[in-house]
Amino acid sequence: MFKLSKKVEYGILSLQYMANQNGNIITAKEISEHLNISFEFLSKTLQSLIKQGLIESIQGVHGGYKLAKPADKITFSDVIRALENRSSIVECLTEDIENCGRISCCTIKTPMTQIQDKINNIFDITTIAEIAIY
Amino acid sequence: MFKLSKKVEYGILSLQYMANQNGNIITAKEISEHLNISFEFLSKTLQSLIKQGLIESIQGVHGGYKLAKPADKITFSDVIRALENRSSIVECLTEDIENCGRISCCTIKTPMTQIQDKINNIFDITTIAEIAIY
DNA sequence: ATAAAATACGATAACAATAGTCGGATTTAT
DNA sequence: ATAAATCCGACTATTGTTATCGTATTTTAT
Ligand code: FES
Ligand code: FES
Numbered sequence: 001m002f003k004l005s006k007k008v009e010y011g012i013l014s015l016q017y018m019a020n021q022n023g024n025i026i027t028a029k030e031i032s033e034h035l036n037i038s039f040e041f042l043s044k045t046l047q048s049l050i051k052q053g054l055i056e057s058i059q060g061v062h063g064g065y066k067l068a069k070p071a072d073k074i075t076f077s078d079v080i081r082a083l084e085n086r087s088s089i090v091e092c093l094t095e096d097i098e099n100c101g102r103i104s105c106c107t108i109k110t111p112m113t114q115i116q117d118k119i120n121n122i123f124d125i126t127t128i129a130e131i132a133i134y
Numbered sequence: 135m136f137k138l139s140k141k142v143e144y145g146i147l148s149l150q151y152m153a154n155q156n157g158n159i160i161t162a163k164e165i166s167e168h169l170n171i172s173f174e175f176l177s178k179t180l181q182s183l184i185k186q187g188l189i190e191s192i193q194g195v196h197g198g199y200k201l202a203k204p205a206d207k208i209t210f211s212d213v214i215r216a217l218e219n220r221s222s223i224v225e226c227l228t229e230d231i232e233n234c235g236r237i238s239c240c241t242i243k244t245p246m247t248q249i250q251d252k253i254n255n256i257f258d259i260t261t262i263a264e265i266a267i268y
Numbered sequence: 269a270t271a272a273a274a275t276a277c278g279a280t281a282a283c284a285a286t287a288g289t290c291g292g293a294t295t296t297a298t
Numbered sequence: 299a300t301a302a303a304t305c306c307g308a309c310t311a312t313t314g315t316t317a318t319c320g321t322a323t324t325t326t327a328t
Contacts, residue, residue, distance in 0.1 A: 001314070002136065002214070002253070003221045006287060009242075016241060027303070035236070041288055047305065060296030061302045076249075080136070085285085089138045102169070107150060108143075111265045115210075115256055119136070122252050131245040140316065161274070175317055181276065194325025195273045219314085269328105276323070287312070294305070 007045045007083040010037060012131070014046060015079065018055065019071040019132035025064035045083060052082035072129035080123060088116050141179050141217040144171060146265070148180060149213065152189065153205040153266035159198035179217060186216035206263035214257060222250050 014031050028046055032039040046065055049055045056068045067074070080086070088094045090112050092103060148165050162180055166173040180199055183189045190202045201208070214220070222228045224246050226237060 001139065001218065001221050002223065003225070004136075004223045005285090009224055012242060029303085038288060040290080043304075044288095044306085050305095057304060058296095059294075059304050062297065063295080063303045065304090084136070087137045089136065090143055091137070107267060108146060108265060111260065115260065118256050119253060122249055126245065126249065131242060133241060139314090163274085172317065174319080177275075178277080178317095184276095191275060192325090193275050193323075196326070197274045197324080199275090272325100272327085274323100274325080277321090279319085281316105281318075283314100283316075285312100285314080287310100289310070290308085292306090295303080297302090298300085 004080070005084055006041075007048070008080055010035065010042055010045050011049055011079045011083050012076065012128070014042070014065075015049070015054065015067065015071070015074060015128045016131050016133075018065065018067050019128050021066070023066060025058055025062075025066045027064040030064075048082050049079070052078060054078055054082060067128075070129070071132055072127050074128040076123040076126045077120065088112075089119070138214070139218055140175075141182070142214055144169065144176055144179050145183055145213045145217050146210065146262070148176070148199075149183070149188065149201065149205070149208060149262045150265050150267075152199065152201050153262050155200070157200060159192055159196075159200045161198040164198075182216050183213070186212060188212055188216060201262075204263070205266055206261050208262040210257040210260045211254065222246075223253070 013035055017031055017034060018026060028043050029039060031046075032042045035042070046055065046057070050057055050065075050068075053068055054074055055065050057063065057065050086094070090108070092106065092109065093113060093116055147169055151165055151168060152160065162177050163173060165180075166176045169176070180189065180191070184191055184199075184202075187202055188208055189199050191197065191199050220228070224242070226240065226243065227247060227250055
C-alpha cells in the first residue's frame with residue numbers, strides 16, 4: 001500500500017489549521033472538532049509533532065498549540081518523519097539492509113534508490129506554507 | 135508506511151529476470167530459487183501479472199513464464215496496478231471518497247492531488263527495460 | 269495409459285502495522 | 299480548590315500483508 005497514515009494526514013491538516021491562526025494558540029479540542037476526528041488520537045499526533053519540534057504547547061487552562069516555526073520551514077518530510085516509522089520503498093535502502101537475503105547480489109538497489117530519492121524530494125520541497133489558505 | 139509490498143518487489147525482480155532471458159520461458163521454481171523466496175507466494179504473484187497481461191504462461195511439463203510484451207512497455211505502474219490494491223496517498227483521491235468526512239470542505243485535496251500526480255509519474259516513466267541488466 | 273512436471277486458484281492462517289481507546293498524571297489560570 | 303487543558307503509557311481493535319495448504323488442471327515424455 002502506498003498511502004500516508006492517518007497520523008500524517010491529521011498532522012498535515014492540523015499544521016495547516018494552525019498556520020492560518022496568525023500565531024494564536026488553539027486547543028486540541030478545537031482542532032478535533034474542526035476536523036471531526038477523535039480527540040484522543042489527535043492529541044497523540046500533536047504530541048509527536050512537539051517531539052519533532054514542529055509545534056509548541058502551552059499547558060494549563062488557557063493552553064493549546066501553535067507552530068514552533070514559520071510554516072514555510074515545515075516540510076511534509078518533517079511531518080512524515082515525526083509521525084511514521086520512517087521506511088523506504090524497499091527494506092534494503094535503509095537500516096533494514098541486514099534483513100534482505102539479496103544484499104550481496106542485489107539487482108534493483110540502484111533503480112530503487114533513484115526512485116526513493118525522487119519521492120523524498122517531493123516531500124522535501126512541499127511545505128505547510130504552500131498549503132495554508134487565506 | 136511508505137513502501138512497496140513484497141508482491142511488487144518480487145514482481146519487479148521476476149520481470150527483470152525474465153527480461154534478461156531473451157524470450158526463453160522460465161519456471162516459477164527457477165525464479166524462486168534464484169531470488170531465494172517462497173515458491174507458493176511467487177506463483178501467486180506471477181498469476182496476478184498474467185491477469186494484468188504483463189507476462190504469459192505455458193502450462194505442462196515444459197511450461198513456465200515469459201514476458202507478454204517488450205520490457206520497455208512494462209512500467210512500474212503496471213506492476214503496482216497488478217499486485218496491489220491500488221490506493222492513493224489519501225483515501226479521498228480515489229473511489230474511496232465516500233469514506234472521508236471532509237469531502238465538502240476539504241483543504242488538502244489540491245496539494246495532495248499534485249503530490250499524487252508526481253508520484254504516479256515516477257512509476258509511470260520507469261520501465262523494466264531500464265532496470266534490466268546485461 | 270500413466271506418471272511427472274508444471275501452472276491455477278481459493279481458503280485460511282500467521283504476522284505486522286495502523287488506528288483508536290482508556291485511565292490516570294501534570295500543569296496552570298481563575 | 300476547581301476546571302480546563304496537555305501529557306503519556308498501556309491496551310485493544312481493525313486492517314493489510316505475507317505466507318502456506320490443498321486440490322485441480324494442463325501438458326509432455328515414456
Ligand atoms: S533488495 Fe535488498 S539488497 Fe536490494
Ligand atoms: S481529505 Fe478527504 S476529501 Fe480531502
